[in-house]
Amino acid sequence: MEHILTPKVEEVKLLDRYTAKKPAIGTLYLTATHLIFVETSCNTRKETWMLHHLIATVEKLPLTAMGCPLHISCKNFHVAHFVISSERDCQNVHQSLVRLSQPGKVEELYAFLYNPKQDEDERRNGWGFIDSAMDFKRMGLPNEFWEMTDLNKNYELCSTYHSELGIPKTASKGTVFGSAKFRSRGRIPTLSYYHKESNAAICRCSQPLSGLSARCVEDEEMLQAISRANPKSTFMYVVDTRPKLNAMANRAAGKGYENEDNYSNICFQFVGIENIHVMRNSLQKLLEVCAMKSPTMSDYLTGLENSGWLRHIKAVMDAGVFLAKAVAEDKASVLVHCSDGWDRTAQVCSLASILLDPFYRTIKGLMVLIEKEWISMGHKFTQRCGHVDGDPKEVSPVFTQFIECLWNLMEQYPCGFEYNEKYLLEIHNHVYSCQFGNFIGNCQREREEILYERTFSVWPFLWENRHQYRNPLHKCSLGREVLRPSTLPLNFKFWCGMYNHFDKGMQPKQSILEHLVFGKYSDRLTYSTVCYVTALLTVFTYVLLCYVMFTQYFEIAAKGASTASSYTLGTPVFVEFFPLFSADPLKLCQVGWGASLHNYFQVSLEMFNQVQVRALAGPLKDIQRLVPKPLLHCLGTMLGFIRPEYLVSHVLRFL
């Protein structure tokens, strides 16, 4: 708080970035976490919120007749041009924001203040929500070729890797440690993705310390072991994602790339993705294009070309496609590296995984992928995103590029992904916002030290809101299909939804997505409530039906003098309907659940309606009295799986 020199400035103008429309006038507030602009010139109270940590640059321009201009641009590409009447106020706001947007220490980030009213247990469990180790189990590990090792459990082998690594079974401890010495920062070749169908694997590492002529027997053995783990293939690819020239330059510094003569049966390949500095400058140029005031089409297209941004996006995509093709078609394993193996390598490996495995095209799958390839493998989020005051040369939009490649894929495969554009934007936003602890820190070890103890994880939060991120067109039926996107240049588009996200005027004015999800019901809540009540009514109806059958059973049973099996009735019902009750109501109504209920009980529609009407006619608490305990118990269990917020608002009111 000591950094806020002026907490409130009145009569501030917010200019429209592109047109000469009348500026909005309002009050600017500085809080500990946000800058808030409240419009007073219009009747509706319009607010603009900007999180301090999202601010990339604050610029105070020379005084004009209108006042003192203050330009703020954020890491999520939100740009605001304010004009403050007093230069002194402007100076104060500027100074405060510069300090607030660039905290000196990680501990000052928003994540350490953020408290979403969860208790400590929930917070702790939240961190366990996504477990990248589970993903290796999903791929079928350990198996006869690969195993998970804890050789790195104290981060002795490699300080920037996760503690659990997948390595070939045949690689001995000596090989692993020897190879680590020969790889930049000890980032040994380790498993990224295992393709069950072909036995081929994608592995990742950093560049070898080969220099001009050095070689390392253990490293050669390590590659040999990876190659052997895919017995059907006679060779493996080694992909260096850097341009050849850059890789050669590294040789002079004692680093470099694999010499094909020293490694048996490798096929070496450069794919030419530029380094972080080129990418940073390219984005800068792209943003300049976005900021142009009424550009001509020619200015825009020339600017787009000169920024080189789409060329880089295509290069990353090309590399991902190369990897996926090698694994799926050539059935050969691939080892990928760049310099340190935490930027380009992460982009390329995660893209290839998405192309190969439909799991990563689901909402949860993408979380797992980001956790596995980016967070646990040491992508330096703190530095790349510029979370704290540091070397500006370490900042680079590496993750943004990955997300953009993904968006381009979604454009080509509108039915292929469970998530929508909003999900990508939300993840991207959280990577930079520092509201959650996941994307703070440069590697697992740093995170373990403080973040798990004091901050929240973003994944449960996103999962809670998953209904917003669903792609209504998603088709699971695409099965295990490997995506083979076209990478012709004309398939890459400028992502207006990302870079001009906050310029609503440029976006399509009507959204197909929203139309599809909510139909005519603009009021989403009404719609889902109605669906929910319908669902609930059906459940009650069936409880009643059960009851009717039950009493008949009791009557028969009374004659037979046995009631022992009464409790078992709940079980099959429960198993059958479990998926229904764990899904959200909107989805529930879309999967034809009604039909399956009818089928299960073999009840005619007339009978169902009759019972339902009867159920509605009588107050529901009477039912409670009438229905025997075992059934209530069964109902209770079912309701336990319905999402809590609905339970509170609807179910409790009924019971």
Added chain:
Amino acid sequence: MEFAELIKTPRVDGVVLRRPFLPTVEGTLCLTGHHLILSSRQDNTEELWLLHANIDAIEKRFVGSLGTIIVKCKDLRVIQLDIPGMEECLNIASSIEVLSTLDSVSLMYPLFYRPMFQVIEDGWKSFLPEDAFKDLESMTEEWRLSDVNKDYSVCSSYPPLVAVPKDVDDDTLRKAAAFRHGGRFPVLSYYHKKNGMVMMRSGQPLTGTNGRRCKEDEKLINATLRAGKRGYIIDTRTVSVAQQAKARGGGFESEANYPQWRRIHKAIERSSILQESLIKLVEACNDQSHSMDRWLSKLEASNWQTHVKEILTSACLAAQCIDREGASVLVHGTEGTDSTLQVTSLAQIILDPACRTIQGFQALVEREWLQAGHPFQQRCSQSAYSNSKPRCEAPVFLLFLDCVWQILRQFPCSFQFSQHFLVLLFEHTYASQFGTFMGNSASERSKLNLSQKTVSLWSWVNRPQEVERLSNPLYEANCLVIWPSVAPQSLLLWEGVFLRWKRSSRCLDEAYDEMVHIIQYNKELQNKVNNLRRQLAQLETEEAGEKED
């Protein structure tokens, strides 16, 4: 019948057809007077029926005795035919060349085509000016329908009936016509119901270098202004182009003679430049190199997107003058048959919800393009691949459709039709079995007696099954004015036309089908929900009643 003389080899067996993203087909190739047909003669016959009129250019290649003909179509598709035998191949190629460039109107396919469907409503009679005027009459009494041009003598490119201000007599019209390029005197294009403002269009005034004036012309357009109100003249050319036109007898309205009008110049290019732009764009799209820089620079150099932006901006300006400023507008360029029509028709799409329906859009095309004298036959006789020197060809109408698509993309729920309709119109302007787009003006069409001798495209489009196919499942009537964004970021390349043959449509088609499916399902669900709500309400009242008892 002279077709037979032109077809040297009517049939070749063992021809292989290759198309991008489709399996190759081997079959028999037949040439008829109007079609190139390939049939595999198997149970699941894969056939190609291609109108010769659709062929823009062909290329021949030979490897040994195997000849290859690459057929480039006006709808931008490129297909390859492998023909065994050099002589057959040469014969076929020369026949196609001749048949696809026949100039004689009397040999055109629409005159030979007999519909295989039942014509429910004759499209030639669907959109008569008299009917359109009846709608206008219900809104205002300030206009009348003049038959001054009934024998096409006043203006050869106008229809016999045009709407003009009530207070202006035919004599004044004749004099004004003499003062306008091509006799295109100012006529009503659109009446904005909301505020009674109008949009008119015309040819350029023939002021010449010495600043000729015409009192009748001034009177005619001033008659559309309310007392004390100013109007806007939108000249689709830049100031310098308009100045240059003076030397050739044309010009623009001077402030001195038209004090109640404010003139605004826009920069829509002339048609020859547009054709060049199309050729470059298509060339860029066909570039198979993997260089992003090359693609972007070619796309930029084609200037196509610049034209789209410029036309849309001008249309927005016209719409803005009418709706926001509450002023009447006169639009013209040079002839008033190209850029003028782009602006007036797009402004109507923006302003008038009726133009966004299937019927309304047809009426718009009929009124603002066909009746208004856009020379379709000249403009669409060649497309992007043709090697022959362009004469009057220009993708003026295609650019209009592109702009409509841009608006449709930005307002996906406000149009009753989908992009399929726009693509269909694009195809039929270049090659068609229907007579709708034949000829260059109403007078030519009536001379050819097309309404008797050919079938109208609208007869086909307005059948229920076709309407269904062209409908936009997302449509919800939107009675508002829709303002599109013209920022470069908001304008995309029209994939449906330019990238249509460049990639597999499987995934996009699948997405479309899924979308339709979801919308149908949503509708069913809504009905169910409404029913249940009703039931619930009923039960509640019943219960309340019981309690009272």
